[in-house]
Amino acid sequence: GAGVSQTPSNKVTEKGKYVELRCDPISGHTALYWYRQSLGQGPEFLIYFQGTGAADDSGLPNDRFFAVRPEGSVSTLKIQRTERGDSAVYLCASSLIAGNQETQYFGPGTRLLVL
Amino acid sequence: AQSVTQLGSHVSVSEGALVLLRCNYSSSVPPYLFWYVQYPNQGLQFLLKYTSAATLVKGINGFEAEFKKSETSFHLTKPSAHMSDAAEYFCAVSDSGGYQKVTFGIGTKLQVIP
Numbered sequence: 001g002a003g004v005s006q007t008p009s010n011k012v013t014e015k016g017k018y019v020e021l022r023c024d025p026i027s028g029h030t031a032l033y034w035y036r037q038s039l040g041q042g043p044e045f046l047i048y049f050q051g052t053g054a055a056d057d058s059g060l061p062n063d064r065f066f067a068v069r070p071e072g073s074v075s076t077l078k079i080q081r082t083e084r085g086d087s088a089v090y091l092c093a094s095s096l097i098a099g100n101q102e103t104q105y106f107g108p109g110t111r112l113l114v115l
Numbered sequence: 116a117q118s119v120t121q122l123g124s125h126v127s128v129s130e131g132a133l134v135l136l137r138c139n140y141s142s143s144v145p146p147y148l149f150w151y152v153q154y155p156n157q158g159l160q161f162l163l164k165y166t167s168a169a170t171l172v173k174g175i176n177g178f179e180a181e182f183k184k185s186e187t188s189f190h191l192t193k194p195s196a197h198m199s200d201a202a203e204y205f206c207a208v209s210d211s212g213g214y215q216k217v218t219f220g221i222g223t224k225l226q227v228i229p
Contacts, residue, residue, distance in 0.1 A: 004158075031213075031214070033214055033215065040221070041221055041222075042205050042207070042219030042220050042221050042222050043159065043205070043219045044219070045215065045216050045217055045218070048214075048215035048216070055215065056215050056216060058216070059216070091158065091159060093159070093214070095214060103161050104161050104214045105161070106158040106159040106160065106161075107158055108157065108158040109158055
């Protein structure tokens with residue numbers, strides 16, 4: 001079956017611009033997670049959705065970052081007024097439910113470069 | 116605050132040799148511990164997790180990890196390395212048990228020498 005997909009795979013933008021990153025989770029997965037992986041680092045938690053609502057957004061670095069999941073499936077991570085420090089690979093993952101009994105599946109990531 | 120430390124950013128082993136990737140954790144509560152693998156140009160893949168049900172956890176591709184509370188460790192092992200094991204491995208910790216708010220280590224790159 002189809003895995004987690006993310007688009008675009010690569011995004012180059014200029015400082016100050018607005019970007020949207022999309023995540024299509026595995027069909028039927030209610031839990032969706034966004035992480036950010038900077039060069040040479042491990043992934044860093046950003047936000048977690050259970051269904052349509054953001055159950056935990058404590059990892060979002062500041063108010064320039066926002067994510068939505070209006071219908072409980074596809075999610076969009078939105079970054080306003082991008083800065084060079086936002087350059088990273090943005091990872092999306094989903095699991096059937098949230099909890100330690102479920103396997104989490106990751107997408108290939110979107111590589112964002114802010115010039 | 117919870118954290119993990121991965122000892123050795125790069126590890127090289129010969130094909131057929133034992134793989135040992137080290138991870139030590141710090142947590143104020145009984146932790147949930149994970150290992151993930153990232154193959155070149157691919158997304159992260161879940162390997163295994165410790166949830167207190169058993170101290171020795173078996174994962175995919177012949178990997179296993181043992182939780183040792185006395186050593187605050189959760190090292191990843193595989194008896195015999197295969198060329199296809201070359202990848203970056205991440206240890207992670209969560210105090211909630213779920214995947215939300217998982218804190219990752221910086222990763223260990225495993226090189227397998229033929």
